[in-house]
Amino acid sequence: xxxxxxxxxxxxxxxxxxxxxxxxxxxxxxxxxxxxxxxxxxxxxxxxxxxxxxxxxxxxxxxxxxxxxxxxxxxxxxxxxxxxxxxxxxxxxxxxxxxxxxxxxxxxxxxxxxxxxxxxxxxxxxxxxxxxxxxxxxxxxxxxxxxxxxxxxxxxxxxxxxxxxxxxxxxxxxxxxxxxxxxxxxxxxxxxxxxxxxxxxxxxxxxxxxxxxxxxxxxxxxxxxxxxxxxxxxxxxxxxxxxxxxxxxxxxxxxxxxxxxxxxxxxxxxxxxxxxxxxxxxxxxxxxxxxxxxxxxxxxxxxxxxxxxxxxxxxxxxxxxxxxxxxxxxxxxxxxxxxxxxxxxxxxxxxxxxxxxxxxxxxxxxxxxxxxxxxxxxxxxxxxxxxxxxxxxx
Amino acid sequence: xxxxxxxxxxxxxxxxxxxxxxxxxxxxxxxxxxxxxxxxxxxxxxxxxxxxxxxxxxxxxxxxxxxxxxxxxxxxxxxxxxxxxxxxxxxxxxxxxxxxxxxxxxxxxxxxxxxxxxxxxxxxxxxxxxxxxxxxxxxxxxxxxxxxxxxxxxxxxxxxxxxxxxxxxxxxxxxxxxxxxxxxxxxxxxxxxxxxxxxxxxxxxxxxxxxxxxxxxxxxxxxxxxxxxxxxxxxxxxxxxxxxxxxxxxxxxxxxxxxxxxxxxxxxxxxxxxxxxxxxxxxxxxxxxxxxxxxxxxxxxxxxxxxxxxxxxxxxxxxxxxxxxxxxxxxxxxxxxx
Numbered sequence: 175x176x177x178x179x180x181x182x183x184x185x186x187x188x189x190x191x192x193x194x195x196x197x198x199x200x201x202x203x204x205x206x207x208x209x210x211x212x213x214x215x216x217x218x219x220x221x222x223x224x225x226x227x228x229x230x231x232x233x234x235x236x237x238x239x240x241x242x243x244x245x246x247x248x249x250x251x252x253x254x255x256x257x258x259x260x261x262x263x264x265x266x267x268x269x270x271x272x273x274x275x276x277x278x279x280x281x282x283x284x285x286x287x288x289x290x291x292x293x294x295x296x297x298x299x300x301x302x303x304x305x306x307x308x309x310x311x312x313x314x315x316x317x318x319x320x321x322x323x324x325x326x327x328x329x330x331x332x333x334x335x336x337x338x339x340x341x342x343x344x345x346x347x348x349x350x351x352x353x354x355x356x357x358x359x360x361x362x363x364x365x366x367x368x369x370x371x372x373x374x375x376x377x378x379x380x381x382x383x384x385x386x387x388x389x390x391x392x393x394x395x396x397x398x399x400x401x402x403x404x405x406x407x408x409x410x411x412x413x414x415x416x417x418x419x420x421x422x423x424x425x426x427x428x429x430x431x432x433x434x435x436x437x438x439x440x441x442x443x444x445x446x447x448x449x450x451x452x453x454x455x456x457x458x459x460x461x462x463x464x465x466x467x468x469x470x471x472x473x474x475x476x477x478x479x480x481x482x483x484x485x486x487x488x489x490x491x492x493x494x495x496x497x498x499x500x501x502x503x504x505x506x507x508x509x510x511x512x513x514x515x516x517x518x519x520x521x522x523x524x525x526x527x528x529x530x531x532x533x534x535x536x537x538x539x540x541x542x543x544x545x546x547x548x549x550x551x552x553x554x555x556x557x558x559x560x561x562x563x564x565x566x567x568x
Numbered sequence: 569x570x571x572x573x574x575x576x577x578x579x580x581x582x583x584x585x586x587x588x589x590x591x592x593x594x595x596x597x598x599x600x601x602x603x604x605x606x607x608x609x610x611x612x613x614x615x616x617x618x619x620x621x622x623x624x625x626x627x628x629x630x631x632x633x634x635x636x637x638x639x640x641x642x643x644x645x646x647x648x649x650x651x652x653x654x655x656x657x658x659x660x661x662x663x664x665x666x667x668x669x670x671x672x673x674x675x676x677x678x679x680x681x682x683x684x685x686x687x688x689x690x691x692x693x694x695x696x697x698x699x700x701x702x703x704x705x706x707x708x709x710x711x712x713x714x715x716x717x718x719x720x721x722x723x724x725x726x727x728x729x730x731x732x733x734x735x736x737x738x739x740x741x742x743x744x745x746x747x748x749x750x751x752x753x754x755x756x757x758x759x760x761x762x763x764x765x766x767x768x769x770x771x772x773x774x775x776x777x778x779x780x781x782x783x784x785x786x787x788x789x790x791x792x793x794x795x796x797x798x799x800x801x802x803x804x805x806x807x808x809x810x811x812x813x814x815x816x817x818x819x820x821x822x823x824x825x826x827x828x829x830x831x832x833x834x835x836x837x838x839x840x841x842x843x844x845x846x847x848x849x850x851x852x853x854x855x856x857x858x859x860x861x862x863x864x865x866x867x868x869x870x871x872x873x874x875x876x877x878x879x880x881x882x883x884x885x886x887x888x889x890x891x892x893x894x895x896x897x898x899x900x901x902x903x904x905x906x
Contacts (some may be wrong), residue, residue, distance in 0.1 A: 176853070210696035225659065226798045240723045241730075243739050251727035323754045343756055344713060344738075367783075378826050424712040424758045425738065434756070435740075512718075515741040515751075521718065529719035532680040534659075 218535065233531040234259070240526055242517045244433060255527045256402045262519035263544060269436060270434060270505040270548070273443040278497075280444060281451025288456045294374065299452065306449035311509055315442040319514040327426055336417055345431040347419035356410030363406035366400040375399075435516035439508065447504045451497060458493035459485060489521035490563045498556035509545070519544060592803035593637070596664055598744060601643045604630035605663035608744045611769040612877050612884040613669050622646045625877040626667040627742040629688060629749075629794050633665060636859040638715045641866035644716040646789040650744055652719035655680055663808055667794040671721045671762065676795075687793040688870075690890040690899060691788035693725050694764035696771060700780050701758060706767050706785040709734040715748050717741075718806045721863040722762050742895045745770060758814055765878070765886060772883035813860040815902035816842055817869035819893060824868040827861050842905055849905065870900070 189195060222229055234256040241251050246264040249257060272489060288299040296439030306314075323343045331340040331347075340347040378389035407413075462485050472481040512521035524541040528534055586764065589803050596602055606614035606626055606848040622644075628791045631641040646661050657665045659681060670676075670690075672684040677772065697703050706729070716723055716740045732739050740757045742748040749770050752760045764786060794811065817823070820839050822830055822843060831843040840846040843864075844857035871893075878886045891896025 222681075224799060226677055226678075227659065227681040239727055241727045241737070243741070277643060323751065323756045343754065422711060424709075427711065429869055512743065515718075515743075517741065521741065525632050525652060526718050526723060529655065529726070530675075532655060532675070534656055 178498050195300075202419065222535075229533070231533075231536055233533050233536070235529075236531070237250050238527060240531065242522055244436065249441045255523070255531065259519070259523045259540070262517065262522035262524075263515050265510055265522070266505075266511075266519040267440055267548070269443070269510050269511070269516070272384055272440050273447065273504050273508065274501050276440070276444040277447040277500070280288035280448035281500075282455050283453035284448060285459070286456025288452055289459060303449045303452050306445055307453075309446075311442060311446050312513060313417055314446055315439055315510055315513055318438035318441045319434060323435075323439050328421060330422070331426075340419055340421075340426060343434065344425060345433045346437070347426045348430045348432070349416035350428070350430040351414050351417045352413055352417055354413035356393045356413040360403045360413075363397070363402040367402040370398055371395045384467050433516075435514050437509070438514055439516050442524055443504050443507060446507075447500050450500050450503075454493055454496045454500065455489075458491075461492045487563065488565065491560075491565060493558045494556060494563065498553060498560075501552050501556065505548055505552065506545060514525065584600040590773050592800045592804065596637060600638070600639065601645050602630060602634045602665065602826060603645050603647060604628065604633070605647050605649045605654055605657050605666040605668055606748065607668050608650055608681075610669065610745050610766060611773050612882060613765070613769060614667070621878070625873060626669060628795070628867050628873040628877065629667040630665065631813065633801075633807060634862045635862040635904060636806065636813075636853075639858070639862045641862075642651070646870050650671045650719070651717050652743065654719075655682070658682065658795065664803070665794055665796050669766065669792045670795060671763075671790045672793050672795075673721060681798045682795045683753070683798050683804045684795045685791050685804055686735040686811045686902075687791040689765060689792040690809055691765050691790040691792050693722050693761060693788040693790060694753075694782040694786050695758045696767045697758060697783060698755075698781050699779055703783065706783045706787065707733060707735075709737065709759060712759050713738045713740055714759045714761055715742060715752045716745055716761055717742045717745060717748055717828045720762070720789070721790065726761055729787045749774065755813055759838055763792065763876060765792075765884075768878075768884045768886055769857075772885075775857070777883075801852060806855065808855065809849075809860075809864060809905075812902040812905065813842060813863050814867070814870040814873065815900060816905050817864045818871040819861070819895070819902070822864050823872060824865055824878065827864045831858075831861055 186192060189198075195535060200460070220231065235254050237252055238258045239251055242249055242258070242261055245261045246268060247257075247260060249261050284299050284302060287295050288303070290296045290299075300359045325341060325482040327338075328342045328344055331342040335342055338349050374389075374390045376392065378391050382388055417428050419426040421427075461511050466484050466488065467480055471477075475484070508518060509520040511518040512525060515521065524537055528537045530535070572719065604627075606622060606624075609615040610624070612624055614622060614626045617623040625641065627644075627646070628648070630644045634643040635641040635785075637643075648658060649657050649663075649666070649668060651668075654666055654668055654670065655676070657663050667688075669689065672687065672689075676682055677684055695706050695709070697709075703709065709730075715738050716724060716726060716739055723739075723741075726737075726739070732875060733821065737759075738757075740751060742751055745762075745766065751757065752770075760767065762770070764782065767782055771780050771782075774780060794807060796807050816838075817827075820836070820842065822839060822842065829842065830839055831845055832841060834843075834845075837846060841849060843861040844850055844859070848857070850859045856862075871888075874888065874891065875881065878884050880887065888896070888898060890899050892900060894901040
């Protein structure tokens with residue numbers, strides 16, 4: 175072997191040619207992997223058959239027969255397992271999206287505070303990060319749930335905002351806004367504002383590049399997004415009525431409710447992931463050399479501008495890739511919901527439906543595919559964003 | 569090297585998959601113990617006692633099988649399973665038999681590939697509430713929050729019951745009975761629902777059992793029984809007649825105390841057949857001739873096991889009710905042993 179590499183490959187024998195050999199081995203490995211999976215597949219089907227367990231996806235059309243406490247789409251027990259799938263999927267997505275938003279905000283704030291010159295603040299954040307990220311997430315979920323269900327009983331609810339909000343161990347009950355006549359105009363106003371804002375920001379940038387004059391883009395955007403719908407609401411005479419929650423019998427009825435299962439899971443996912451994000455943000459900011467700041471200051475840039483235009487664009491390069499994996503982690507960690515009975519995809523479709531139908535292989539396969547798709551989707555979006563913010567080298 | 573690894577993996581998969589089919593008795597004899605699936609802890613039915621040993625009504629069934637096969641009731645290993653895991657554990661061959669207050673239903677028997685070998689406890693689904701709520705009937709439960717264990721028939725019955733009575737509820741789905749008890753005691757829910765025997769078991773372990781009452785409505789029939797995998801009839805027969813022998817022993821008045829004596833002195837041919845003095849029932853099952861005697865001697869007959877684990881002298885304080893012998897007004901009945 176050793177002599178061969180010194181002498182160079184010998185011509186004539188295909189087996190001795192390194193490239194051919196590599197291809198042969200790869201083909202062989204690929205073949206074995208395929209055979210392995212075919213073997214597992216047929217073996218499984220044969221054994222399921224021998225045990226008399228039926229296979230296939232027909233169960234998706236059969237009625238589920240059980241209730242789910244929280245659903246974003248209309249659902250009742252007579253609906254199919256196929257619909258249960260969507261109920262679970264939306265519950266998973268809602269806690270994941272809410273978690274990603276909150277964790278990003280909390281994480282960025284914590285990451286910046288971690289670099290604060292105030293000793294107390296920076297140490298507090300240091301301990302927050304060290305404690306939260308080193309306690310298993312499952313325990314944190316159970317902790318928050320335990321805290322939330324020691325709140326008072328519905329009959330002794332904590333009330334605030336003039337008895338319109340009720341907080342108890344069954345959830346936070348809030349008034350539900352109900353759209354009246356003319357509500358459409360408010361929506362239109364909001365959409366218009368959302369269209370104007372990016373156009374305005376582009377024009378402002380162009381103007382600044384051309385003339386050097388700046389334009390308060392941020393505050394104008396806030397004014398537009400809040401102001402236009404408010405204006406529309408004023409014109410149509412505030413066409414929103416509220417459905418208030420009321421204590422009837424055992425529980426509150428009407429209104430909207432945030433259940434302790436959702437809140438506990440959301441809290442836990444947020445503070446746990448935010449601890450990691452804080453470290454990522456800190457690392458990203460510290461990765462920008464101090465010379466950049468000094469250079470910006472010596473050009474006379476305001477500190478806020480220095481942060482926004484010099485430090486952040488460079489820090490984001492470092493921050494975004496690890497941030498993506500935190501988002502993926504958060505989404506996948508949301509499947510721990512089952513521990514406290516939050517009806518996510520795993521606990522409804524992958525739990526109760528699996529148990530009622532016995533179609534373990536099919537259901538687990540679907541569930542795995544869903545998490546894979548969600549993860550790939552997040553990855554895709556973050557990669558796109560990463561490309562956009564990447565430094566353009568000239 | 570790769571090929572070797574592959575072959576090893578393939579062999580492992582084959583070994584796993586073939587374990588699931590016929591020859592369970594031989595496998596069990598070879599490994600020297602019965603692997604029995606039980607609950608994660610339900611007082612009276614299957615829970616570790618103060619010496620850390622599994623005890624309970626369903627556990628007794630596992631011990632009876634070990635006594636029949638090995639002549640030693642202690643040769644059992646227990647796999648605690650949640651209501652969700654139990655079926656996969658049995659299907660995959662991780663356990664040999666599941667004795668875990670499991671309701672015999674059509675779909676489980678037919679579609680999941682199991683064989684229920686009989687009923688060891690006739691039960692029905694009930695509701696438990698706090699006395700302080702002042703509720704006296706399940707019909708008054710409109711709008712209540714209901715704690716329920718996932719992966720059970722009770723989940724379906726509950727939906728049916730509330731729907732047919734035009735009532736609404738909020739389900740709080742939990743995984744194990746211990747968790748359920750915790751959440752119910754914290755008053756996250758107003759009602760706890762499961763089989764009536766399970767409610768009695770849960771209540772007996774609450775901080776103050778007298779605070780809670782069972783509502784009179786029984787909304788379903790829940791024949792609970794042990795089950796094995798489809799396809800190994802010999803193993804199914806052994807399980808079926810282990811339960812049969814315990815019930816027949818009670819019918820004939822054979823107890824753990826008098827089994828030995830009866831085997832030598834009794835003139836009753838039925839008793840002699842049961843205890844192995846006449847006929848070759850043991851050999852037909854592939855078991856020793858004194859298989860049933862060992863069951864009765866080491867575990868006891870059905871009535872003894874019931875009284876020891878669930879009866880009126882235990883914290884559960886369950887009456888025999890439907891589970892009394894057919895001669896005593898119940899519906900407990902075993903096919904004749906002949």
